[in-house]
Amino acid sequence: MAIIKCQECGREISDTADFCPHCGWNLKQKRKERAQKQAQKELDGCLSLVVKCALGLIIVGVISLIFFPEKPEVKKCKEECNENPYYDQFGWYTAGEKRNKCMKSCEIRYK
Numbered sequence: 001m002a003i004i005k006c007q008e009c010g011r012e013i014s015d016t017a018d019f020c021p022h023c024g025w026n027l028k029q030k031r032k033e034r035a036q037k038q039a040q041k042e043l044d045g046c047l048s049l050v051v052k053c054a055l056g057l058i059i060v061g062v063i064s065l066i067f068f069p070e071k072p073e074v075k076k077c078k079e080e081c082n083e084n085p086y087y088d089q090f091g092w093y094t095a096g097e098k099r100n101k102c103m104k105s106c107e108i109r110y111k
């Protein structure tokens with residue numbers, strides 16, 4: 001246990017006391033408030049980190065769209081893949097596989 005100064009009357013009191021024996025200042029309440037504030041601060045820190053990460057990802061996405069837009073040929077090619085997944089130069093696959101392969105080939109073709 002340590003001796004601290006009462007914030008109200010300035011006299012020395014034990015830091016484990018719940019109340020100042022001189023003026024009745026509520027240490028217990030103060031400790032509780034401080035603990036809550038600290039917990040809130042940590043929570044805020046976590047939240048703001050998550051928000052910052054999300055914002056960062058969005059910004060990176062927007063920037064990459066602005067500076068590296070998908071070429072119109074690739075977009076058109078992919079649209080064709082979507083409409084026509086069975087249109088074929090790779091053999092027969094399921095529609096999903098076909099579509100993915102078709103889209104990949106669009107990216108490669110127009111790079």
Ligand SMILES: [Zn+2]
Nearest residue numbers: 006009020023
């Ligand atoms: Zn006091």
